[in-house]
Amino acid sequence: MTIDSVSGEIYVLxxxxxxxxxxxxxxYFTTLPKAQTVDEGRGAIFTAVASGAHTDLSMV
Incomplete structure (x- = not known):
């Protein structure tokens, strides 16, 4: 077994x-949310960006 570090695909013999x-x-996430410090009782907005389509783990 090996994992392609770029695509994330897993190869299994x-x-x-x-x-x-x-x-x-x-x-997979391409941009993770930035850390924020927020006072108690205040709201916060986090933004993240993901790429790729939802898929069940499948073998091709």
Missing amino acids: DTGNHIVRVLQAGP
């Missing part, structure tokens, strides 16, 4: 069927 299976990753 299926030795019984002599094939390499690819587990495709779903969405």
Whole structure:
């Protein structure tokens, strides 16, 4: 098993069927929310950005 550090895909050897299976990753965060300090009782807004489409973990 190995993981592609760029795409996040996981490669698994299926030795019984002599094939390499690819587990495709779903969405991932491209921008994480910034840390904020907020006084008690006050509101805060956080923004995050994700990329990719929702998908159940599947083998291709």
